[in-house]
Amino acid sequence: MLGIRNYLNGRLVAPLAGRYLDNIDPATGQVYGQIPDSDASDVAAALAAAEAALPAWRALPAEERGRYLVKIADLINRDLERLAHAESQDNGKPLSLARVMDIPRAASNFAFFGTGVPHFASEAHLQEGLALNYTVRHPVGVVGCISPWNLPLYLFTWKIAPALAVGCCVVAKPSEITPATAYYLSELCIEAGLPAGVLNIIHGTGPGAGQAIVEHPGIKAISFTGGTATGQHLARTAAPMFKKLSLELGGKNPNLVFADCDLAAAVKTSIRSSFANQGQICLCGSRIFVQRPIYEEFKAEFLRQLAEQKVGDPLAEGTTQGALVSEAHLNKVLSYIRLAEEEGGTLLAGGERVQLEGRCAQGYFLQPTVFEGLGPECRVNQEEIFGPVVTLTPFDTEEDALAWANSTVYGLSATIWTRDLDRAHRVAHQLHAGVVWVNTWLHRDLRTPFGGMKSSGVGREGGLEALRFFTEAQNVCVKL
Numbered sequence: 001m002l003g004i005r006n007y008l009n010g011r012l013v014a015p016l017a018g019r020y021l022d023n024i025d026p027a028t029g030q031v032y033g034q035i036p037d038s039d040a041s042d043v044a045a046a047l048a049a050a051e052a053a054l055p056a057w058r059a060l061p062a063e064e065r066g067r068y069l070v071k072i073a074d075l076i077n078r079d080l081e082r083l084a085h086a087e088s089q090d091n092g093k094p095l096s097l098a099r100v101m102d103i104p105r106a107a108s109n110f111a112f113f114g115t116g117v118p119h120f121a122s123e124a125h126l127q128e129g130l131a132l133n134y135t136v137r138h139p140v141g142v143v144g145c146i147s148p149w150n151l152p153l154y155l156f157t158w159k160i161a162p163a164l165a166v167g168c169c170v171v172a173k174p175s176e177i178t179p180a181t182a183y184y185l186s187e188l189c190i191e192a193g194l195p196a197g198v199l200n201i202i203h204g205t206g207p208g209a210g211q212a213i214v215e216h217p218g219i220k221a222i223s224f225t226g227g228t229a230t231g232q233h234l235a236r237t238a239a240p241m242f243k244k245l246s247l248e249l250g251g252k253n254p255n256l257v258f259a260d261c262d263l264a265a266a267v268k269t270s271i272r273s274s275f276a277n278q279g280q281i282c283l284c285g286s287r288i289f290v291q292r293p294i295y296e297e298f299k300a301e302f303l304r305q306l307a308e309q310k311v312g313d314p315l316a317e318g319t320t321q322g323a324l325v326s327e328a329h330l331n332k333v334l335s336y337i338r339l340a341e342e343e344g345g346t347l348l349a350g351g352e353r354v355q356l357e358g359r360c361a362q363g364y365f366l367q368p369t370v371f372e373g374l375g376p377e378c379r380v381n382q383e384e385i386f387g388p389v390v391t392l393t394p395f396d397t398e399e400d401a402l403a404w405a406n407s408t409v410y411g412l413s414a415t416i417w418t419r420d421l422d423r424a425h426r427v428a429h430q431l432h433a434g435v436v437w438v439n440t441w442l443h444r445d446l447r448t449p450f451g452g453m454k455s456s457g458v459g460r461e462g463g464l465e466a467l468r469f470f471t472e473a474q475n476v477c478v479k480l
C-alpha cells in the first residue's frame with residue numbers, strides 16, 4: 001500500500017488529525033494507497049512554515065533559486081519511468097502517454113522557469129530631465145496552488161515552478177484523486193536540498209484542505225486549475241480578501257475543419273484532440289464542425305481511425321485509451337451519452353462501458369464515443385463532458401462555423417483546419433478562445449500566454465504572464 005504523507009517544513013509528516021482517504025487505481029477499481037485527509041490545522045502549519053522560509057528564499061539571487069528548480073527537473077527526468085508508472089496507476093492514463101507527455105512536461109516546467117527567471121527583467125521609464133521610473137517586482141508572498149486530476153504532475157508543477165522561481169513560498173494541494181506523483185515530487189524536493197518550508201504539499205479534499213488554503217488570509221494569491229463550478233466557488237471565497245486569482249477552468253472547444261484543409265492531417269490530429277487522455281484534457285476538441293463538401297469523407301476516415309484505438313490496461317503496450325479517472329466520473333460521462341440519445345443524437349461509435357478481463361475487470365473503461373445529428377445548442381454541445389465523447393456537425397459557411405464555435409459559455413481553445421492563410425487569421429481573430437491552433441493541436445510553447453476567455457477562466461499562465469502573476473509590481477519614481 002502506498003502511504004502518502006504531507007510535505008511540511010521540509011519533512012514528510014502524517015496529517016495532524018490522523019485521518020486518511022483511500023486512493024483508488026481506476027484501472028482495477030482497487031484501493032492501493034492511503035492519502036492524508038488534511039484539514040485547516042495542516043494548512044495553518046504549512047502556512048507558518050512557508051512564512052518562516054519566505055525572507056531567506058525571496059532574498060536569494062534569482063540564479064540560485066533557478067538552480068534548485070533545474071536540479072528538481074533533473075531528478076524528475078532521472079525518475080521518469082517510476083513517475084510515469086505512478087501517474088498511469090493513479091489516473092488510469094496509458095503509461096505510454098505519461099512517459100512522453102506528463103512527466104517530461106513536469107520536468108520542462110521546472111527547467112523552463114528555473115532557467116527563465118534570471119531573464120525576468122524590470123522595466124524602466126525615463127521622463128527626460130524630469131524623473132526616472134523603474135518597476136520592482138516583489139514576490140507576492142505565500143501563495144496557494146491547487147491542481148486537478150487529469151494531468152496531475154504536469155499541472156501541479158506548471159503552477160509551483162513559476163511561483164518558486166520569483167521568490168514566493170508555496171502551499172500546494174494536488175487533487176485527492178491523483179496524489180501519488182505530487183508525493184514523489186516532495187521526495188525529490190528533499191533530495192534536491194530545497195530549503196525547508198519553501199514548498200509545502202498538503203494532501204486532502206477540496207472542501208477540506210483546499211477550502212482551508214483558499215480561506216487562509218496568509219495566502220496572498222491562488223493559482224487554480226479545475227472545474228468551472230469550483231472556480232466560481234473559489235472566486236466567491238477569495239475575492240473579499242482581494243487575493244490575486246488565476247483560474248484555468250473548463251472548456252467546450254470547437255474543432256473547425258474547412259473543406260480546403262489537409263484532410264489526412266485533420267483526421268489524424270482530430271483523433272488525438274478528441275480522445276487523448278480519454279478526452280480528459282481541458283483543451284480537447286469535443287465539438288467537431290466539418291464543412292459539408294468533405295463531411296462524409298471526414299466522418300468515414302475519422303470512424304476508421306477511431307476503430308484502431310485500443311481500450312485496455314493502461315500499463316500494456318499498445319493501449320491508446322486507458323481508464324477514466326474514477327467511477328463517479330465514468331458515470332457522469334455515461335450520463336451525457338444517455339443525454340445525447342435523449343436529445344436525438346445518432347450514435348456513430350462507442351457509447352458503452354468496456355468490460356476488460358483479468359486485473360482490469362473492475363476498471364472504469366469506456367469506448368471512445370461519437371455522435372452526429374445534435375444541434376449546436378443542445379446540452380451535449382454546450383456542457384463540458386470531459387471524457388471521450390465528441391459530436392460531428394456539418395456546416396456550410398464560415399459565419400455558421402464561427403457562430404456555433406462561439407455559442408457556449410466557454411472560451412478556452414479552438415482548432416482551425418484550413419490551407420487558406422487569410423481564412424486562418426480571420427477566423428482565429430473572431431474566435432472567443434484564449435488559445436487557437438491552426439493545423440495543429442496541443443502544440444505548446446511554454447513562453448506563450450495560456451488560459452481562457454468567458455467561463456473558461458481568469459488570467460493567463462505561462463512565460464512572463466506566470467512570473468508577473470506571482471509578483472506585485474511596484475513603481476519607484478526618482479526625480480532627476
Ligand SMILES: NC(=O)C1=CN([C@@H]2O[C@H](COP(=O)(O)OP(=O)(O)OC[C@H]3O[C@@H](n4cnc5c(N)ncnc54)[C@H](O)[C@@H]3O)[C@@H](O)[C@H]2O)C=CC1
Nearest residue numbers: 147148174175205206207210211226227230249250282386
Ligand atoms: N478544466 C480542467 O482542467 C478540469 C476540469 N474539470 C471539470 O470539473 C469537473 C469536476 O471535477 P472535479 O474533480 O470535481 O474538479 P474540481 O474542480 O473539483 O477539482 C480540482 C481541484 O480543486 C480542488 N477543490 C475542489 N473544491 C475545492 C474548494 N472548495 N476549495 C479549494 N479547492 C477545491 C480539488 O480538490 C482539486 O484539487 C469534471 O467533471 C470536469 O468537467 C476537472 C478537472 C480539470
Ligand SMILES: O=C(O)/C=C/C=C(\O)C(=O)O
Nearest residue numbers: 150225248281282283444
Ligand atoms: O498547459 C498545458 O499544456 C495544458 C494545460 C491543460 C489543462 O489546464 C487542463 O487540461 O486542465
